[in-house]
Structures are given as C-alpha cells and as structure tokens.
Amino acid sequence: MAITFEKVNFSYGAGTTLARSILHDVTLQIATGQVTAIVGQTGSGKSTLIQHINGLLKPTSGRIIIDDFQLTASTKEKILVQLRKNVGIVFQFPENQLFANTVLEDVMYAPLNFGATKAEAKLAAEQALKRVGVSSELWYRSPFELSGGQMRRVAMAGALSSNPNVVIMDEPAAGLDPKGQAELLNLVQELKALGKTVVFISHQMDHVIAVADQVIVMQNGHVVAQESPKKLFNRDLSWFETMKLDLPKAGQLAEKLRKNGVFLSRRPLTLIELADLINKEVDHE
Ligand SMILES: Nc1ncnc2c1ncn2[C@@H]1O[C@H](COP(=O)(O)OP(=O)(O)O)[C@@H](O)[C@H]1O
Ligand SMILES: [Mg+2]
Numbered sequence: 001m002a003i004t005f006e007k008v009n010f011s012y013g014a015g016t017t018l019a020r021s022i023l024h025d026v027t028l029q030i031a032t033g034q035v036t037a038i039v040g041q042t043g044s045g046k047s048t049l050i051q052h053i054n055g056l057l058k059p060t061s062g063r064i065i066i067d068d069f070q071l072t073a074s075t076k077e078k079i080l081v082q083l084r085k086n087v088g089i090v091f092q093f094p095e096n097q098l099f100a101n102t103v104l105e106d107v108m109y110a111p112l113n114f115g116a117t118k119a120e121a122k123l124a125a126e127q128a129l130k131r132v133g134v135s136s137e138l139w140y141r142s143p144f145e146l147s148g149g150q151m152r153r154v155a156m157a158g159a160l161s162s163n164p165n166v167v168i169m170d171e172p173a174a175g176l177d178p179k180g181q182a183e184l185l186n187l188v189q190e191l192k193a194l195g196k197t198v199v200f201i202s203h204q205m206d207h208v209i210a211v212a213d214q215v216i217v218m219q220n221g222h223v224v225a226q227e228s229p230k231k232l233f234n235r236d237l238s239w240f241e242t243m244k245l246d247l248p249k250a251g252q253l254a255e256k257l258r259k260n261g262v263f264l265s266r267r268p269l270t271l272i273e274l275a276d277l278i279n280k281e282v283d284h285e
C-alpha cells in the first residue's frame with residue numbers, strides 16, 4: 001500500500017488551551033513495498049507521525065492517503081477498522097501493547113478482531129510467533145513474565161498476525177542484543193520480500209543503510225529530508241552536526257581516519273566498503 005501525507009499538521013489537545021502543536025506541514029510519500037526509515041532526535045515527532053498511519057491519531061489539518069483510504073480531521077472512528085486491519089503497528093514501548101493472559105491469546109487478538117474464526121486466528125498467531133522467533137514453550141505463558149526483548153517479539157507477532165499490508169515499527173531495535181538486531185533486519189527484509197510496505201523508526205544508521213530504500217529525517221515536527229540512504233549519508237558533515245544525527249559506523253571511522261591524516265576518496269557507508277577503500281587507497285609499507 002502506498003502512503004502519502006499532504007501538509008499534515010497535528011496538535012495534542014487540539015482545540016483546548018493546552019494545545020501543543022507537534023507536526024508542521026508534514027508532506028511525504030512512501031511507495032508500495034518500500035522500506036522507509038524515520039530518523040531524528042528524541043521529541044522530533046517520529047512516534048506522533050507514525051500513529052497517523054493507522055488513524056490512532058488524526059491530523060488536525062491536512063490529509064493522509066493510504067491507497068484509496070483518506071484520513072482527515074473529520075474521519076469517523078467506525079470506518080477506521082478497515083485501515084487498522086491493513087496497518088500493523090509495533091509501539092515504542094511494547095509492554096504497553098500487551099494485555100492478554102497468554103502470549104498466544106495476545107497475538108490472536110488482531111485476527112479475531114478482524115473477523116477470523118478461532119481456529120484461523122490460532123493458526124495465524126502461531127505463524128506470526130514462529131516468524132519472529134518466539135519459541136512454543138512461551139506461547140501459554142503470561143506476556144508480562146517475559147523479558148523486554150521477548151515482549152517486543154510478541155508485540156511484533158501481534159502486529160503481523162492479521163497479515164497487514166503495512167508494518168510499522170517504532171524503534172524496534174531498542175534493547176535488542178546484536179543477534180536480535182540481526183534477526184530484526186532479516187525480518188524487515190522478509191516482510192519486504194512478501195511485498196509489504198515497512199516503516200521503522202531508528203537511531204541506528206547502520207540499520208538504515210542495511211535495509212531502508214528511503215530515509216525521512218524529522219526535526220522539530222518538520223520533515224527536513226526525504227531521500228535514499230546513499231544520498232542522505234553523503235551530505236556534508238556539518239549537516240549531520242546540525243541535525244545531531246550520526247553517520248553509519250564506517251563513515252564515522254573514515255572521519256576519524258581523516259582527522260589522523262588518512263584521506264579516502266569518498267565516504268564509505270558500510271564496513272566492507274571502508275575495508276575496500278583502505279585496501280586500495282592507503283599505502284601499506
Ligand atoms: N500524548 C501526548 N500529549 C502531549 N504531548 C505529547 C504526547 N506524546 C508526545 N508528546 C510530545 O510531542 C513531541 C513529539 O513526541 P514524539 O512524537 O514522541 O517524538 P519522537 O518519537 O521523535 O521522540 C514531544 O515534545 C512530546 O513531549
Ligand atoms: Mg518516539
């Protein structure tokens with residue numbers, strides 16, 4: 001499913017004296033089947049933005065178009081069901097998302113809610129749990145007894161069990177060990193191969209480079225860049241300093257080398273590229 005934001009503004013507490021304007025004229029495009037990374041400092045509006053994609057939040061003005069569905073300030077709750085069936089979200093704090101007595105029931109909730117029979121929901125939940133690597137010993141445990149990483153996987157399974165066309169993940173790598181992070185990147189690639197549109201929020205530029213087709217950079221509720229990772233990470237160093245954004249590891253290492261008098265002909269974006277450049281361009285005595 002393709003997603004378009006057209007001049008979306010959003011305030012928490014709109015129409016009250018406590019109104020806080022958060023998103024400002026957000027315009028962006030996400031093509032079907034594309035992986036999009038959203039980056040930016042804490043408080044820049046990333047989580048607020050993604051909650052518009054399934055209508056959890058509605059724009060104060062402007063509109064969001066998801067295939068033939070249109071979301072505006074006046075969209076009624078009732079018609080959001082169809083949208084929610086098609087957009088799975090994993091929140092930044094997955095423990096807030098879990099609620100059932102067992103892991104399996106938790107993951108069965110979405111398909112049941114969208115009209116599957118109990119048997120169908122169970123099958124879908126089991127498939128989703130397997131896909132995210134939650135082993136069957138945990139399926140009848142309380143989700144609240146699990147570790148943070150396991151809770152995140154269960155929340156992820158809950159977002160996938162209704163087989164949505166769009167999968168949104170809010171900082172899915174937070175708190176995962178390197179193995180968990182690698183599995184997450186594999187999952188993103190798997191979802192892409194299934195033709196799903198994936199949007200994830202990340203602070204890890206190496207993850208962005210590894211899986212994203214495009215990057216959206218947020219600053220103070222504004223979209224300040226929307227382009228390919230390759231183009232973005234070749235911007236001037238001063239831009240990254242202003243945005244308080246990191247370069248991918250390889251780029252950071254190349255900067256360290258440069259400060260020590262070792263100049264490479266271009267900025268490497270992966271460690272393989274860095275090794276390659278050093279091999280070709282640095283004199284070895
Ligand atoms: N429920 C809320 N009510 C009022 N303000 C909020 C709420 N949620 C987030 N905010 C504020 O909105 C701004 C953007 O927050 P958020 O979208 O969570 O940013 P990010 O995900 O980039 O860290 C922050 O200033 C935050 O304090
Ligand atoms: Mg956030």
